[in-house]
Amino acid sequence: MKKLAETMRNTKSWTKLLLLVLTYVIIQLLILFGIIQDFQQITLTTICINIILAVSLNLITGFTGQFSLGHAGFMSIGAYTCALITMRMPTIPGFILGLVAGAVAAAVVGILVGLPTLRLRGDYLAIATLGMSEIIRIVFLNLNITNGAAGLSGIPQFVNWPWLFVFTAGTILLIVNFLKSSHGRACISIREDEIAAEAMGINTTKYKVTAFAIGAFCAGIAGALYASYFFFIKPTTFNFQKSVDVLVMVVLGGMGSVSGSVLAAILLALISTFLQSFSELRMVIYSLILIIIMIFRPQGLMGSKELSLSMLSKLGSKFSFRKGRV
């Protein structure tokens, strides 16, 4: 019996791996045969970066319950660090160094900011993180090395689909596995009831800061990928609007659902591609989505459920059962 369960678990993880590889190969083939062209590749990149941002913010806001409005700040640290390093070392190792340095710098800032501010709750934390990301933006706006408001241009471009795939899949795997660990369960218990979690002996500050640091780390990666793909960054790219964009994805997908965030990131990237020439209309639609979802379905598209293989097969068997009866 035990053996059977083990084999089942093994097949499940094998199928997952297979699906991942399949996604990679299919899109790689589409790019090779020229079906996904440069224009669609921009959307593809936006989707991947959005997924990384949304999943990592979901860890902070959806799973740990700490409302952060400063994700763009962490993203900008990753972007600027990576850009500054790759512009001096325009090689692949230079890019990897920049990416890692960017992510680590974002995580370090996350810890430094998180330690004092995570004592605050709910909307105070939201305002403090918002203030923090504004401070980061103003600093980048005024430093000489970041070229002020004009921003950095001519960043060497290294990012292509394999890189994007590795980091997007890597972020999702990192966060899903973190959530399955005892650390992840501690984070979820903080969301459910902080006082009760504390009473059970969970060091709430430690886990909140951990979640914050992992979220910031991933946002740093996203920023580095952004800088390297679009080879141009300026402080206004990472303003309050960007943080809200990410928040919309998390809320739309469902706070506490990784697959929901992924779906919402894809959906919103597609919507904004279609509405590219009407940027005001895009924001009006975004804001209406936010309001309507909060009033009618505050748990988001997926709630806290996950899209999983067993769910799909259940759905499949339901349909085949119906067919059989007819």
Next chain:
Amino acid sequence: MEQFLHQIINGISLGSIYALVALGYTMVYGIIKLINFAHCDIYMIGAYVGYFCMTFLGIGFVPSLLAAMAVCTVLGVTIEKIAYKPLRNATRIAVLITAIGVSLFLEYGTMFFVKAQVRSYPPLTGLLAKTLQLGNISVPMLQVLILAITIILMLLLQFVVNKTKIGKAMRAVSMDQDAAELMGINVDTTISFTFALGSALAGAAGILVGVYYNSINPLMGVLPGLKSFVAAVFGGIGIIPGAMIGGYIIGIVEVLISGYINSMYRDAFVFAILILILILKPAGLLGKNTREKV
């Protein structure tokens, strides 16, 4: 010394505007524990209403001020009824996200209709264009006017909150919503009234900032809104005199920093003050520390 006095006067003008906006934040937070992100956009709408009244209708400053306040009152109450009332029993994060949604909707909806370009107010005429000579410093009448209007509005607000029946209801609801309801207070009306008061003040601040800085755009509310919120937190959120004091302090600090240190960093300083206050004394300057109940 003269320059310093000038800076202080500029700071008081700016602080008056922050204080007016902060009052709206603090009252709404006091009564339903919501950071009303849309408040700063009501202030922006106030500036636009004033602009249209003065440019296209050609009416004077005071009627425009009243018109802006009236439109903002209606807008504030409508937003409360449509967006926040259905969420009375939802989680606080849900309401906060709705508020962000409403804020974006107002900003980009306005941008869609009036376009993103910066517009400037018509030049002031008559008494308002003159300057007042106090010893050897000259103060533009405009700054005197801003201070006077702010003080009048604050006194009116104090009167409404402390002396009238609806003001008593507001104080009761902010203290304990359920108990107030049991005492026969209509909570919904009281909350709507709070939004109306706050929005009217924001509308007044909007038109004042329009004539003071002479340029308006659909995103003008974002930064002043955040700084006014900082002012409200600084003074102790939910406390009306706290918001006034906070507004003036933030205004003066901002002007002094841009005058004597570096104007590019003034916003960063204001947010740094916010983070320091939140860490050192989260209840604010006039707030009392409350113990958390399980």
